[in-house]
Structure formats: C-alpha cells, structure tokens
Amino acid sequence: MTFRLEPLRRKDVGRCAELERILFPGDDPWSESAFRSELNAGHYYVGAYVDGWLVGYAGMALVGRPPSCEATVHTIGVDPLWQRKGVGRALLKALLDKVDELHAPVFLEVRTDNAVAIGLYEANGFSRVGLRRRYYRPSGADAYTMAREPA
Template sequence: MSLRDATAEDLAAIMDLERTSFPTDAWSEAMMREELASRHSHYVVLEDAGILLGYGGVRAVERAGDADIQTIAIAAAARGRGRGRELLTALLRAARARGAREVFLEVRADNPVATSLYASEGFLEIARRPRYYQPDDVDAVVMKLDLVGWVARAAADAGVCS
C-alpha cells in the first residue's frame, strides 16, 4: 500500500472511483482535471499493486490561512481499514505546509462514517446547507478544524515537543 501525490495520469482511475463513490453527484472529468492541475490544490492517491484504492484533495492557496478539503473517496473493498484517515492526514499536513491555520469541508448529512472520521480528528460542525447535494436533496454538514491545534495534538500524541 502506498500513498503518493496524484498526477494527470491518475485521472482515469480517479474518475472511475469518483463515479462509483458518488453516483448521483460525481464531479465531471473536466473539473477533476482542473483540480489536479491547479497550483492551489494538492491531491493524493492511495494504491496497492498499481490499483487505485482511494484519493483525496485539498484546496489550499499558499499563505491564505484557510483550506478546504475538496473530496475523499475510498474503494468499497478498502473501507474500514483506516485508509480515509490516512488520506485525510496527508491532506491536512499539505494544507498546514501551505500556511493554512483552519480547514473547512462539507460532508453529506447521510454519511455518518465520514462525519465520525472528521469529528474524531477535531472537526466541529459549524453550519448546515439544506438540500446542498442534488439531485438527492441531502443537507451538507459544514465542518471546521483548527489546524494549528490539530498539528499540536498530533505532535503531543507522537511525543514530540511543539
């Protein structure tokens, strides 16, 4: 199992997983291509023996102070093994490296597994966006993380002075 930066060559595999994971509201290939190419985004992929098992992205403009988790997806066969946390951690570290102090995200209100993951890392619900996910009429839960505090907690948990 390896985690690495995504490249344009990963687009087809990312789109396969995107369409499988988000059948009613998948991003278009053009949108994903632009995300992968943007200097303001950082995408990572998780693969095993050359097979893409997950991907995630964060939009973090250098020195802007905040960042947004754009997406995280894990193949069904790889779920429940900490892979989502692995992707999230990589994205949070990338955001901090770009100077972010806070990270925001939206998660479907009908996705308790993802919501629990984010809460376990310190994200707090700050708002709801009614009927945000279309065509399913599902609310978005808007969450926020104090990234500086998250880094300090991670360092303390690792026994490193911050």
C-alpha cells in the same frame, strides 16, 4: 496488502472519475475533466496506491499565504473494497499534515447522513459549524459544514 500514499498522478483521473460514479451515484460525481482541472489549478491531491493501482484519493484547495491562509477539503474517496482499512484516515491525515505545516484552518462539507465520515472528521478535530440545506445535487441531500482550527 498495504497501500502507499503519493501525489495523485494525472494518468489516474479516469480512475478517480470511475470511483466517483461508484461512490456518489445519486449526486453529481466528478468527471475526469473536473479532476484534471483541480490538478491544473495546483490544488493539493494525494492518491492511495496498491501495486500502482489507485484505491483512494483526496484533495483540497489552499487559498492565501501564511499566516493568513485557509484550506477547503474538496473530496475524499475510497474504493469500496478498501473501505474500513485505514485508507480514508490516511488520506485525511495527509491533507491535515499539509494544512498543519501552514497553521491554517480547514473546512469541508459532508452529507448529514454519512455517519462514518462525520465520525472520522470529528475524531480528527473537526466540529460542525453550519448546515447547508439541499447542498448535494441532484439528490438534494443536506450537508454539514465542518471546520478544524489551525494546529
């Protein structure tokens, strides 16, 4: 089966929160209201859908206006059944395509122990620019801050 990317639908915030609980059980998974708040704030969110069913999501905030805007990736999550099938890569590409339209730098945080995500980000032009000790709660896991220069 293939997936299709489209703007994240408000009716899918419950599914996003469900996936958060599965993907980030040792930390503070986002709630439905957190996703609703992100959408209400006008942040850029995209979903990956298979026959109308959400299998992944990604979102970021854009601040400022060209030529001096920047982006921060807030979240990327993929249903474990759909991992390693290109969904995360496609979601990240959708975010980066939007950023590239604006010629903006983009930043994100990633757990230092998430080698798969770090590899994906590095393959897409990100580099490590900092370390945030005990960034994730309640686990206390560290995070790298990564950045990608404007395309």
